[in-house]
Amino acid sequence: MKKEEEMKRYIFLFELASPHEMISQARKTRDTWGGSVLYSYLTWKGMKKAMEDGMGEIVLPQLSDKDKTKFLHTPNIFTAVISSPQIPGEVERVVLKEWESLASEVKKKELGEFAGDPVLEKIWKRQINSFFRERIYWVCMEIEGELEKEDFLRVSEYEAARKRMRNMIQTVEEEIKCTLCGKREVLRVSGKDIREFWTELREKMGVGNIRKGERLCAVCFVKRMFLKILKDLLKESLSEEFPSVSSIAVSPWVKKEKEKPEFRKITTRIKKFLQGKGVFCTSIYPSFTGIGEWLDGAWYYPDYLTPERVEKEGECELSGSERKKLEKIVRELKDFIKNAGVPSKYLALMKFDGDRMGRWIRGEHVEVNYREYLQRFSEAIFNFSREVREIEKNTCARIVYAGGDDVLLFCPVEDVFKVARWVRECFERNMQTIKGEMDDSPTISCGAVIFHHLYPLYSVLERVEDVLERTAKEELGRNAFAIEIIKGKEHKREGGKWEILEILEKAKECFSEGLSPRIVYHMFEEEEMENVKEAQEKEFLRLLGRHTEKEVFRKNQEKMEGLADIFKYADWKKAATLLSFALTIQKEER
Numbered sequence: 001m002k003k004e005e006e007m008k009r010y011i012f013l014f015e016l017a018s019p020h021e022m023i024s025q026a027r028k029t030r031d032t033w034g035g036s037v038l039y040s041y042l043t044w045k046g047m048k049k050a051m052e053d054g055m056g057e058i059v060l061p062q063l064s065d066k067d068k069t070k071f072l073h074t075p076n077i078f079t080a081v082i083s084s085p086q087i088p089g090e091v092e093r094v095v096l097k098e099w100e101s102l103a104s105e106v107k108k109k110e111l112g113e114f115a116g117d118p119v120l121e122k123i124w125k126r127q128i129n130s131f132f133r134e135r136i137y138w139v140c141m142e143i144e145g146e147l148e149k150e151d152f153l154r155v156s157e158y159e160a161a162r163k164r165m166r167n168m169i170q171t172v173e174e175e176i177k178c179t180l181c182g183k184r185e186v187l188r189v190s191g192k193d194i195r196e197f198w199t200e201l202r203e204k205m206g207v208g209n210i211r212k213g214e215r216l217c218a219v220c221f222v223k224r225m226f227l228k229i230l231k232d233l234l235k236e237s238l239s240e241e242f243p244s245v246s247s248i249a250v251s252p253w254v255k256k257e258k259e260k261p262e263f264r265k266i267t268t269r270i271k272k273f274l275q276g277k278g279v280f281c282t283s284i285y286p287s288f289t290g291i292g293e294w295l296d297g298a299w300y301y302p303d304y305l306t307p308e309r310v311e312k313e314g315e316c317e318l319s320g321s322e323r324k325k326l327e328k329i330v331r332e333l334k335d336f337i338k339n340a341g342v343p344s345k346y347l348a349l350m351k352f353d354g355d356r357m358g359r360w361i362r363g364e365h366v367e368v369n370y371r372e373y374l375q376r377f378s379e380a381i382f383n384f385s386r387e388v389r390e391i392e393k394n395t396c397a398r399i400v401y402a403g404g405d406d407v408l409l410f411c412p413v414e415d416v417f418k419v420a421r422w423v424r425e426c427f428e429r430n431m432q433t434i435k436g437e438m439d440d441s442p443t444i445s446c447g448a449v450i451f452h453h454l455y456p457l458y459s460v461l462e463r464v465e466d467v468l469e470r471t472a473k474e475e476l477g478r479n480a481f482a483i484e485i486i487k488g489k490e491h492k493r494e495g496g497k498w499e500i501l502e503i504l505e506k507a508k509e510c511f512s513e514g515l516s517p518r519i520v521y522h523m524f525e526e527e528e529m530e531n532v533k534e535a536q537e538k539e540f541l542r543l544l545g546r547h548t549e550k551e552v553f554r555k556n557q558e559k560m561e562g563l564a565d566i567f568k569y570a571d572w573k574k575a576a577t578l579l580s581f582a583l584t585i586q587k588e589e590r
């Protein structure tokens with residue numbers, strides 16, 4: 001017989017809070033990727049520790065041993081049943097230690113002789129040591145017998161209360177703040193001007209790591225640089241790079257053109273010229289393009305490839321003959337584009353999130369055997385977060401994270417509808433095993449922002465959150481999608497229930513097949529249209545006939561007339577806006 005003491009069981013909930021903050025403090029897509037990997041990795045380390053004594057069991061999320069990069073599926077929160085109240089403290093220590101040692105590896109490798117400087121060491125220690133200490137929250141409670149939903153409810157409520165008493169570590173951060181987070185003091189060394197230090201460091205680290213004018217704190221520096229170290233540490237196929245925004249924007253165009261000798265020729269010409277002037281000009285591309293590292297997408301825009309830009313990025317001066325040479329290259333590029341079409345300057349950031357997941361996890365409707373229900377639930381979520389990665393094999397999308405029911409990804413504009421539909425279908429397929437009171441299953445919502453490649457990334461990351469939470473979830477009542485298009489100073493936002501998406505996909509096809517864009521402008525002109533569904537449908541069909549050539553209309557009649565279904569879900573003005581979105585997206589197709 002085991003002693004009474006050993007039979008005790010505890011429910012343990014652990015959270016590494018505020019991943020969004022870290023992911024959204026980004027100037028490069030690589031920062032979002034770094035932030036996401038860091039959170040997954042540290043939580044995963046904590047989970048492994050919780051199971052170490054062989055008595056513990058993770059109940060949410062589910063983990064698989066088959067996957068090599070398994071930690072990438074790890075959300076920032078887990079729940080376990082454990083055998084000792086000592087374990088949570090040990091888990092916390094392991095996570096903090098792992099973070100500190102990753103950071104110190106980065107320091108050793110990247111800062112070289114600057115490591116050891118007393119001023120730098122002081123800032124480093126203060127920032128690194130407090131960062132995750134402020135973000136770890138856990139709750140541990142004894143349970144009796146099998147895990148019941150009441151236990152789950154109790155532990156979640158307790159954790160929420162625990163989070164309201166925030167972990168605040170008092171630190172004083174000096175005036176000059178990090179250009180990435182804007183919160184913490186920049187790294188510096190004794191006896192050296194800050195600007196001088198960063199210029200020296202940037203040169204030492206090689207191109208492509210620190211931008212001109214960037215000055216980072218210890219945390220942001222580690223976030224930017226730790227992926228390579230983690231990759232070596234794990235000996236796993238982990239991508240340390242992330243495609244740049246412009247490379248995602250142009251990826252369908254590059255994929256289409258990549259075999260053409262003229263394309264390869266102009267690419268080599270641009271690259272050689274830029275590299276000759278010390279410009280860091282390459283990026284990896286989404287894996288669907290099949291090209292790996294290539295000329296960064298921005299340099300395919302003739303209005304980007306200017307002498308001023310080259311001088312700025314290469315920190316050099318172009319001679320008269322070099323300027324002439326560049327002019328010639330730009331002319332060749334323009335000629336190529338004249339035949340091949342213009343590469344898109346826009347791309348999309350999309351965020352997906354399961355609706356009311358807290359309620360589904362608590363399983364308030366489950367009468368018996370909650371433990372079995374939870375098992376099924378965590379399996380479904382796990383399968384979703386693994387399967388959803390397949391989107392990278394079918395489109396030029398690139399995932400920042402897919403942990404739990406959350407997905408954040410970048411994709412070219414032309415893929416927005418396809419990606420939205422695909423992710424939603426993947427979620428619903430995997431969630432079919434979970435049934436609610438009304439025989440319903442969990443649903444998912446999506447927010448997307450379409451933006452210019454030069455639009456500030458941190459701002460897009462904030463907006464996508466708002467599009468998802470405020471528009472798709474609150475205003476449209478969940479199980480919905482919403483899209484915001486940012487063009488110049490204009491922000492347009494609209495969305496609807498998922499049924500509309502199918503119609504918009506068809507509309508996009510109709511525009512490619514010859515439906516005139518004028519129909520949209522015409523609809524906006526008739527904004528005063530009376531709000532009667534039949535009348536709106538009738539007027540829309542009349543406009544369809546007017547704005548399509550007879551032959552084209554005859555060939556696509558069924559599909560085109562099907563667009564009138566949009567009035568089942570939207571009034572005239574909303575339909576006009578949504579169709580204009582389909583048109584914008586179609587225009588970016590290559």
Ligand SMILES: [Zn+2]
Binds near residue numbers: 219221
């Ligand atoms: Zn910072």
